[in-house]
Amino acid sequence: MNERERAKSGGLLDPTVSVGRIAGVRIGFNWSWAIVFALIVWSLAASYFPSRYPFLTDGAYIVMAVYAAILFFGSLLLHELGHAIQARREGMQIDGITLWLFGGVARFKAMFPNAGAEFRIALAGPLVTLVLSATFAAVAALVPTSLALHGVLAWVAYVNLLLLVFNLIPALPLDGGRVLRSLLWRAKGNFGWATAIAANIGRGFGYLLIGGGVLLFVFVGAFTGVWFAVVGLFLVNAAETERRYAVARAALEGLRVGDLMVRNPVTTHPDQTIAAFMDESAGASRHALYPVVRDGELIGVLPFGRVAHIPRDEWPHRGVSECMLPPDELPVLSEDDALADALAELGEADRLRGVVLRNGRVAGLVSLTDIERVLAERPTSRPAAPRQDPRAQAS
Numbered sequence: 586m587n588e589r590e591r592a593k594s595g596g597l598l599d600p601t602v603s604v605g606r607i608a609g610v611r612i613g614f615n616w617s618w619a620i621v622f623a624l625i626v627w628s629l630a631a632s633y634f635p636s637r638y639p640f641l642t643d644g645a646y647i648v649m650a651v652y653a654a655i656l657f658f659g660s661l662l663l664h665e666l667g668h669a670i671q672a673r674r675e676g677m678q679i680d681g682i683t684l685w686l687f688g689g690v691a692r693f694k695a696m697f698p699n700a701g702a703e704f705r706i707a708l709a710g711p712l713v714t715l716v717l718s719a720t721f722a723a724v725a726a727l728v729p730t731s732l733a734l735h736g737v738l739a740w741v742a743y744v745n746l747l748l749l750v751f752n753l754i755p756a757l758p759l760d761g762g763r764v765l766r767s768l769l770w771r772a773k774g775n776f777g778w779a780t781a782i783a784a785n786i787g788r789g790f791g792y793l794l795i796g797g798g799v800l801l802f803v804f805v806g807a808f809t810g811v812w813f814a815v816v817g818l819f820l821v822n823a824a825e826t827e828r829r830y831a832v833a834r835a836a837l838e839g840l841r842v843g844d845l846m847v848r849n850p851v852t853t854h855p856d857q858t859i860a861a862f863m864d865e866s867a868g869a870s871r872h873a874l875y876p877v878v879r880d881g882e883l884i885g886v887l888p889f890g891r892v893a894h895i896p897r898d899e900w901p902h903r904g905v906s907e908c909m910l911p912p913d914e915l916p917v918l919s920e921d922d923a924l925a926d927a928l929a930e931l932g933e934a935d936r937l938r939g940v941v942l943r944n945g946r947v948a949g950l951v952s953l954t955d956i957e958r959v960l961a962e963r964p965t966s967r968p969a970a971p972r973q974d975p976r977a978q979a980s
C-alpha cells in the first residue's frame with residue numbers, strides 16, 4: 586500500500602502515536618491499530634490456540650496470543666520498512682510508516698520515478714514477508730522449544746504466508762497490483778492505462794470480498810465475513826483513489842506548482858493586531874488565507890475565516906499570533922513539485938490551500954480550486970493544451 590490510500594481513510598492513517606525512527610524512517614501507530622491488536626489477541630487466546638494446543642492453561646493462551654500479535658505486527662512493520670528502504674534507494678522521500686486498521690502503510694512524498702522503481706519497491710515488502718515466514722517456520726520446525734513457543738512461531742509463520750499470498754494478488758492497491766501496474770506501465774509506457782487496468786482488477790476483487798463476506802456472514806454466520814466485507818470496501822475505495830490520481834496526473838502532465846501558484850501573496854506579521862491586519866492586509870485585498878511571516882520566515886497561516894467572526898470592538902486588543910494556525914496545518918510545497926503530487930497532498934490533508942516555499946521563504950500560495958479548474962479545462966493528457974496563466978487566479 587502507499588500514501589495515496591490515505592485520501593479515503595478519513596484520518597485513520599494519521600499516526601496517533603509516533604514511536605520514533607527505524608533506519609531513519611518515522612514509525613507511527615494509529616488508534617485503529619489497537620482494535621486489530623485486541624481482536625487478534627482475543628481470537629488467538631479464546632479459540633485458535635486452545636483448539637490446537639489443548640491442556641495448556643488459560644494464562645498460557647493469553648501470553649501466547651500477546652507474543653504472537655506482537656511478532657505479527659513486528660512482521661508488518663518490517664514488510665513496510667522493506668518498501669520504505671527500497672523507496673529511499675530509488676531516491677524517493679518517505680513520509681513514514683503507519684500501522685493502522687488494515688496493517689501497515691509506507692507513505693511516500695511523491696510519485697514513483699519510473700516503472701522499474703515501482704516494481705522494485707512493490708516487491709521489497711513481500712520479499713521481507715517471505716523471508717520472515719520461512720525463518721519463523723524453520724525455527725518452529727528445527728529448534729526444540731516449549732509447546733507454547735512452538736505454537737506462537739508456527740502461527741506467525743502461517744499468518745505471514747497468508748499475508749504474502751494476499752498481498753501478491755494483482756489488484757491495486759495491493760503489492761501485487763503495483764507489480765502488475767509497473768509491468769504494464771513499462772510495457773506500454775502509459776501510466777494511466779496501466780493504472781486503469783490494475784485498479785479495475787482491484788475494484789473487482791474488492792467487490793468479490795464484499796459479496797463473499799456478506800454470503801459468509803448471512804449463510805454461515807461467520808463474523809469473519811464482516812471483516813472480509815470491510816476489507817473489500819477499503820480496497821474498492823483505494824482502487825478508485827488510485828484511478829482518479831492517475832487521471833489527474835495525466836491531465837496535469839508537465840505542470841509544476843510554480844506554474845499555477847499565486848506569487849507574492851499578501852502576508853501579515855505575528856505582532857500585528859487584528860485591527861492593523863484588517864486595515865493593512867485584508868483591507869487592501871481580501872484573500873481566504875494569509876501567510877504569517879517574521880523576517881521572511883513562515884511562522885503560521887491566518888485563514889480569514891478565523892478573524893471574520895471577531896467583533897469589531899475587539900480588533901485592537903486581539904493579535905494575529907493568537908488567531909493564526911501553525912504552519913504545519915497546511916501542506917508546504919515547493920515550486921518544482923509536480924502539480925499532480927500537490928493535488929494529492931492537498932486532497933489528502935483535506936486542505937484547500939498549500940503554501941509554496943522557496944529557500945524557506947514564502948514564494949506563493951496554491952489552491953485546490955485552481956488545480957481543479959485546470960483539471961476541468963484539460964480533461965485529456967494532450968500536452969498541447971494551453972497553460973494556465975499563473976496570475977489569473979485569486980486565492
Ligand SMILES: [Zn+2]
Nearest residue numbers: 586710711760
Ligand atoms: Zn506491501
